[in-house]
Amino acid sequence: MSTPVHPPKPRPGDKVAIVSPSSGLPGLLPLPYELGLDRLRDEFGLIPVEYPTTRRWGSTPRERAADLNAAFADPEIKAVIASIGGEDQITVLPHLDRELIRAHPKPFFGYSDNTNLLLFLRNLGIVSYHGGSVMVELGRPGALHPRTTDSLRAALLGSGPYELSPSAAVGDVNRPWETPETFASEPLMEPAEGWFWHNADRVVTGTGWGGCLEILAWMLMADREIRPVEEYAGQVLFLETSEEMPGAGEVYRILRNMGERGLLRQFPAVLVARAKSWSFEQPLDAPARAAYRKAQREAVLRALGEYAPETTAVFDVDFGHTDPQLVLPCGGLIRVDGPARRITVTY
Template structure:
């Protein structure tokens, strides 16, 4: 399969679609959503355009697909941003009009359940962007994190190489959207320990594929992942969600990918920092460390067994933790294990 091509980028002042192809959480948290929209206008200079299901909870998959297709088809729209993730976007994908998406490629931004659409666009030959959320990142309490905002701005408006750097702080303990004080309160941040590297001290430059690990497992079960040859030589990016899958499940998902022959084809693997805290499951500091260590060990075990020659980098800020850095999905990534540097071509 040929490497996907980059769609044209928006410019400040452009109209961009804001859609809810997964959960319509703006219906439940309108204040957080409106804060995200204001920052989209004020911080990024873009004019958000909503669609009929953007603020609808439980919209039919066909209706959500219709909004996505309309956003891509509209010549006045220059990018498409997801409000948030969810858990049923897999039911939306069959309703899409692929001919329209191919004929009108646009940058799409989303992560988590939006892995469904990122993977679908990859198959259509369109580069998209893993990361960004109107609710989570632009609607962050207090202010957007500078690392998240800088990465989103670069991915939206630039087309060259952008070097990722390990932030000095991070958190997986976001504020509660139900708390009246949320909008004015920044989350508690913790010192970051930096990335962890393993594998050969070589340089890999290749297209990126992957996303949320749980969603990738669903896509494989549903037959939505192409033949192994389509991903051979790619850089794999994986991260886990706020559902906090146990390390045994993380290992088994990767083992299944290995038994299929998929893992052996990846030249490098970027592993997101594990989210080890959630409002329904607020682990203590020692429990969080144990969870993250067990997840790293599970990933390392599977990669040692099925992709022993791959460069592996752990604890990147590319998923459900804060801040978040954007990855070009289908776009080019350079992983330099000799100098321990990672660059992405936005």
Template sequence: MHTYPTKPRPGDRVAVLSPAAALPAIFPGPFELGLERLRDDFGLVPVEYPTTRKFGASPAERAADVHAAFADPDIAAIVTSIGGADQIKVLPHLDADLLRANPKPFFGLSDNTNLHVFLWNLGIVSYYGGTVMTALGRGGSMNPHTTESLRAALFTHDEYELRPAAEYTDVDREWTEPATLATEPPMLPAGGWTWHGPATTVTGPAWGGCLEIVDWNLRAGRWIRSPEAYDGSVLLLETSEEMPRAQDVYRVLSGMGERGMLQRFAAVLVGRPKCWALDNRNTPEQKTAYAEAQRDAFRTALDEYHPGVPVVFDVDFGHTDPQLVVPIGGQVTVDPTARRITVRY
């Protein structure tokens, strides 16, 4: 059983950390815009720490900021600036007893999957999504789908129904161009969710995050628990702008299967794949083919190692826009008959 931390209220101070990469030092525009919305739209007081804008800070320095934020009784929640590429190196520096004694809502995605894994092991519910530079710092205005989900996750413990987005985007824009922050991103038809497997309703705690970071943790083995620890949980996986090949997605899942871990999950939610990146500008046809190959990789691995598990594809959490928040360790209900997914924040 995971513990839900006490939620902040408008007027509270929240820590803004960069435990992954301090990209606010390089791209201040979306970061400042996100902080402004955190203050003006959500009524919270952002508090930066020494490494929030210190690019290249050591893992020990970043861990010290995590400790300070969790230990400070005047900090009501922790929101990350963005992801990164080496947060797994921060985990050995963390004081598990300090974090366990001071549970707080933690928001982040991508490389922050590492901290979600760490907090899950401590029995603390955390929140996948809500980063300052992407969700809050979106050009033009926040996506209303994101805003509604983030507000519910920040301030309530209510049940919340995740809904398929009517439109989405996975096309990045250059943060150095003024128009990126001033204008709305062009959106594309979303196409809804795809359901696979039996009409079996499942309720359980969520576990997972970014597939590439889950893979890193599986290889290290240090923060992955024994397979039975995941019994009845709902597996969440989504892929990043690295755009892993379908065969690599299959290998990660089959590795989980050979470990005896994949079979323990009661349902699987797969995020809408990011099919375009600044250094991989796929055509619409290439994007369609990439997304379908990734779904095939999931279906193949799950049919092989865990036949009969309910699966939902193209759920709007992770690296695409909108960015719905999902509680890691929190309760998720997957109802294939009603085609509904609800979470408890």
């Protein structure tokens, strides 16, 4: 693969596109969305520009793709940011204008279902950014998390190396977005367990590839934006799971099937996010959340042991569906220094 392109970053006063490539939740849940827009203006100095489907629930894949094509084509737009994720972005990809987007590269920020777009852009040779949605990170109740803000600011407005570090306190429990009382105080946080290192005896530097594990499974099933496995040799895999909270068995089976495809062994290092272990459908207490995260780590280790036993792995890294959230570059460099227990990304 050719050297990835790092699109120029916006500056304070620039316009940025706010899009909903997966779902029009801003129209149904305006409180975190409006708060996120205000913080983009006030904290980052950027001018958010909404597109026709940003707040529209039920837009077609073709309509959402039209917004994306327009955002990349507009010379006044300096970055593209997803409002939130969803579950059908894979149906949007066929309607995107590859040559238009390749000719007008811009930084894109999103995660979860936006894994589709991250890997679409990566295959065009464009570095994109896993993290930083408007409704979740920017619309966080009470206040922006300072660690999230620092990482997002570095990725969105800056460039160069950025060292990740484990957070002392993390959050997992949500409150309903429908009620104004939710936004009067910050989410509940609890002491973090730190990062867990496995095979930490080497230094690996490679371009980042990955995203939400459930979305990757769908993309693999549809053979959408997946390159021949040999093209991933030497890269750094990053994986996270969503608020749907897949069980340890499902996590193992997805990774087993990636192993059977010959994919897992291509990556000399893998970063695994701190698993989202609470949802409104599964409101686990603290011991159950810890057990869920432990079972997921063990499932990943089982698959690695069978298909990539030499791979260095770091668990409970603060990215994905986590609070705080650190931004990872998809297609940009990630350095995993096992002996020093350090992770450095290049924005």
